[in-house]
Amino acid sequence: MTRILKNRWVDYAILGLSVFLIFCLIFDAYIQLPNLVAWLGRWHPLILHFPIVLLLIAVFLGLTGKKVPDELLVVAVLSALVTAISGFFLGKETPVKGDLLYWHQWLGGGVALVASLWYVLANRGLSGTMYTKMLQVVMVGLVVVTGHYGGMVTHGEEFLALPTNKKEKEIPENPVIYADVVTTILDDKCVSCHNPNKKKGVLLMTNLEELLKGGESGQTLIPGDPIKSQLISRLHLPTEDEEHMPPEGKAPLTQNEIEILERWVALGASDTLRFSQLPESEPLVALIKGLKEPDAESKWASLPVVADSTLKNLSNDYLTIERMAANSNALSIDVFSPPEYIAAPIIAMNRIAANIVELDLSGLPIGSAEMDFVAKCQNLEWLEVDKTPVTDAEVEKLENLKNLRLLKIYETPVTDKSISVFKQLGSLKSLYVWNTKLSNEALENLKNENSGLVINLGIDPEIETFFVARDSVAVAK
Amino acid sequence: MKEEEKNNENPLKVNRRHFFSQLSVGIGSLALGSLLIPDLFKGGGAQPLAQQPLGIPHFAPKAKRVIYLFQAGGPSQFESFDYKPTLKKRMGEDLPESIRNGQRLTGMTSGQDKFPLMPSATNFKQYGQSGAWVSDYFPHIAKIADEITVVKSMHTDAINHDPAITFFQTGSQISGRPSMGSWMSYGLGSENKNLPSFVVLTSRGKGNSQGLYSKLWSSGFLDSKHQGVMLRSGKNPVLYLNDPDGISRSDKRHLLNEVSQLNKMHHVETGDDEIESRIAQYEMAYRMQMSVPDVMDISKEPESIVKLYGEDCQVPGTFAANALQARRLAENGVRFIQLYHQGWDQHAKLPTAMANQAKDVDQASAALVMDLKQRGMLEDTLVVWGGEFGRTNFCQGKFDPKDFGRDHHPRAFSIWMAGGGIKPGLNYGKTDEFGYNIVENPVHVHDFHATIMHAMGLDHEQMTYKYQGRRFRLTDVAGNVIKDLLA
Numbered sequence: 001m002t003r004i005l006k007n008r009w010v011d012y013a014i015l016g017l018s019v020f021l022i023f024c025l026i027f028d029a030y031i032q033l034p035n036l037v038a039w040l041g042r043w044h045p046l047i048l049h050f051p052i053v054l055l056l057i058a059v060f061l062g063l064t065g066k067k068v069p070d071e072l073l074v075v076a077v078l079s080a081l082v083t084a085i086s087g088f089f090l091g092k093e094t095p096v097k098g099d100l101l102y103w104h105q106w107l108g109g110g111v112a113l114v115a116s117l118w119y120v121l122a123n124r125g126l127s128g129t130m131y132t133k134m135l136q137v138v139m140v141g142l143v144v145v146t147g148h149y150g151g152m153v154t155h156g157e158e159f160l161a162l163p164t165n166k167k168e169k170e171i172p173e174n175p176v177i178y179a180d181v182v183t184t185i186l187d188d189k190c191v192s193c194h195n196p197n198k199k200k201g202v203l204l205m206t207n208l209e210e211l212l213k214g215g216e217s218g219q220t221l222i223p224g225d226p227i228k229s230q231l232i233s234r235l236h237l238p239t240e241d242e243e244h245m246p247p248e249g250k251a252p253l254t255q256n257e258i259e260i261l262e263r264w265v266a267l268g269a270s271d272t273l274r275f276s277q278l279p280e281s282e283p284l285v286a287l288i289k290g291l292k293e294p295d296a297e298s299k300w301a302s303l304p305v306v307a308d309s310t311l312k313n314l315s316n317d318y319l320t321i322e323r324m325a326a327n328s329n330a331l332s333i334d335v336f337s338p339p340e341y342i343a344a345p346i347i348a349m350n351r352i353a354a355n356i357v358e359l360d361l362s363g364l365p366i367g368s369a370e371m372d373f374v375a376k377c378q379n380l381e382w383l384e385v386d387k388t389p390v391t392d393a394e395v396e397k398l399e400n401l402k403n404l405r406l407l408k409i410y411e412t413p414v415t416d417k418s419i420s421v422f423k424q425l426g427s428l429k430s431l432y433v434w435n436t437k438l439s440n441e442a443l444e445n446l447k448n449e450n451s452g453l454v455i456n457l458g459i460d461p462e463i464e465t466f467f468v469a470r471d472s473v474a475v476a477k
Numbered sequence: 478m479k480e481e482e483k484n485n486e487n488p489l490k491v492n493r494r495h496f497f498s499q500l501s502v503g504i505g506s507l508a509l510g511s512l513l514i515p516d517l518f519k520g521g522g523a524q525p526l527a528q529q530p531l532g533i534p535h536f537a538p539k540a541k542r543v544i545y546l547f548q549a550g551g552p553s554q555f556e557s558f559d560y561k562p563t564l565k566k567r568m569g570e571d572l573p574e575s576i577r578n579g580q581r582l583t584g585m586t587s588g589q590d591k592f593p594l595m596p597s598a599t600n601f602k603q604y605g606q607s608g609a610w611v612s613d614y615f616p617h618i619a620k621i622a623d624e625i626t627v628v629k630s631m632h633t634d635a636i637n638h639d640p641a642i643t644f645f646q647t648g649s650q651i652s653g654r655p656s657m658g659s660w661m662s663y664g665l666g667s668e669n670k671n672l673p674s675f676v677v678l679t680s681r682g683k684g685n686s687q688g689l690y691s692k693l694w695s696s697g698f699l700d701s702k703h704q705g706v707m708l709r710s711g712k713n714p715v716l717y718l719n720d721p722d723g724i725s726r727s728d729k730r731h732l733l734n735e736v737s738q739l740n741k742m743h744h745v746e747t748g749d750d751e752i753e754s755r756i757a758q759y760e761m762a763y764r765m766q767m768s769v770p771d772v773m774d775i776s777k778e779p780e781s782i783v784k785l786y787g788e789d790c791q792v793p794g795t796f797a798a799n800a801l802q803a804r805r806l807a808e809n810g811v812r813f814i815q816l817y818h819q820g821w822d823q824h825a826k827l828p829t830a831m832a833n834q835a836k837d838v839d840q841a842s843a844a845l846v847m848d849l850k851q852r853g854m855l856e857d858t859l860v861v862w863g864g865e866f867g868r869t870n871f872c873q874g875k876f877d878p879k880d881f882g883r884d885h886h887p888r889a890f891s892i893w894m895a896g897g898g899i900k901p902g903l904n905y906g907k908t909d910e911f912g913y914n915i916v917e918n919p920v921h922v923h924d925f926h927a928t929i930m931h932a933m934g935l936d937h938e939q940m941t942y943k944y945q946g947r948r949f950r951l952t953d954v955a956g957n958v959i960k961d962l963l964a
Contacts, residue, residue: 464781
């Protein structure tokens, strides 16, 4: 197993690069790079892939007892050194290195130097020994950890975190506009590049002082002047524009988010302003209210996938299935009265029950079989069973529809017995119950338990009287 | 799918533009493609231009359907929703040039050497919690002031009826573009397969009327199945829909099956997509033979509803009857229901004529909103009420506050909307003290279209149709969604 790499130039190159790398790492603070050399740093994200792959292949061969080809090892070691050095150059672009970058730099240096050591060992004919094997194991660990830190530097610390259940920061009842709303947007969309580790454009967006200080291209934030503030103006540039933020490939801000930032800047970019201090006419009020309610589409994102062909098979001339929005698996169902009614097409939708968020069965002669199906539509938000023969016994089946927001059940024979079911529908906001046998006391009682509920009892009698009595128009004078 | 591909290969479907555009891309990609992927051209073939999925909103909509109560002729804002006491104070004074500011006039007043300010022919009061100003001509609408949102800052580009109404309906003053309802039908598809997705109902008041033409509900360059279907009052709501005596429904079915086969053959031969539309239309008509009489039959409406809309609603062809019909169509899943009420062109005799016009529509319009509300339909149905432009604050013809006229005015006028994702009880926009120019929150016709499309879940910039070499939109190259109006 002894083998000696003959080419002395390779020895010199590896030695030279290793020494240069150590020099760089040690004298980091004193080094100032000429422009051209700094530019070489930009190649780091490209070439870094080579040592990762080559070293891992080499380790795999080594640990499985196979011969590591000389050429492979040489190229792997050289690429590791070049990557580490170019990475060091790239790192110099960041004026103050944060924790992530600090670790990435030293670990990356470590990878390159351990690789050089491996080369030396191999050169000495110690390839198969315990030392080399240990070194190879260390190498794998170093490559993984370095790569992980590097990934976090580029894509942000959250990028590789496990997807938590939409860790949407809850907005408090009376939020501080800056701390609870603005920073959430910035953290989400800006901070992955403008943080102490990356500090793109010499701009930190992690706190208000730094925002006010601005970056290399001038003033980021001018309180009261959203047009001159680059924080806002760059968001409005066309996406193809070089200056547009966030840059291509990163998630852009939503229209809502842009408007929130804009209004916050226009109002003076205060870090103490609270929601309750805003006048009702201020657009920010509506924007923030909008944030508090989870938007429908993100709510539906977790629904099971349903194919167009399934929808086509289940629908017919009297049963329309529509997606709530393009690419959404939330469905809206309208059933119209066919010449001869049968329940089968409705019951057949069992397999897509979880996808149904809106269901219109109004005016149909439905019975308990259909209501059993309705009860399975766990994600139902909108249900129309008005002008049907449903009774209390069938309404009872609805008690588990926790997402139900709107229920139309007017012109049905339901009675006060159903009130206890309505009470269990925690999300219910609108209830249409005129022309039923429900008593006013029972509804009053329901209203007391669910203060957000609007109960519609038909047209206000006062308006109705007015309409019936006054079938004429004031004559011109 | 196979058949579709075959149709797309039909040589008659390739015109000169397609030929050259495909040729230029073709040669380049052929060279490159064959180098990189030798099998690239062995099958499959280019897919048609990536298209936006149709029949599905871009995002979750607030409104699923629209009822547009179009007041054709241009109702005066000074006798409806824009209260201007200054006109009374300065009655008879000439409109200051600084206010008119070069506004063009129609041929009807361009000859006038004086433009004497004319106050409202009726009185105004504030109503509801919103404090909306409504004239005495509209007592029922006044009563429901908190349900509606009045936009007092509408403006348009056109000054004469035909271009103005065409502009409102199609987004262009020149006819030929698809109507709003057709765009909605194209973008959102049909909710009920037994009824057209775009239905038109017309009525006519006693006032001075201008023509209504079917081009206003034409589908333009869109597939003709998106065209508005006009339902008539009387025995035959849709002309030629009923079978002749002696033809049974099963005979008809048999006939349609055979005709459809012939049509399909013809389609394969010529590749003309209109043939497919024709097939679809025959089927639709067959189903409408059942569904239309049912939906048009208002005899089952209870007494309380008849009283709500006014006794007129039992007289076919009146605005009230159409308004009630509109609710029934909306319940049955018609996407876009367009009513027109003619007779709002008060160049003369405004006080009497306008009062009569208002009497035609006031109660039924308000009743429709309340009826939709009690059925929970205001939550997903957008009602719009308005004309194609407003009227001048100065008098046309002889100055007589008891009997005068007003000319067309495009710079500022009022409309109202209710339900379907629009904030209720809002007074949006403001005109100057003369009611002549907008001073706050102008809403252009394009903005109006963009906002309605937004409520319907459509992005007005994304929904396009390529025709004659360029992509068209309802809002063409303009329009902003008026976010302040949206709930």
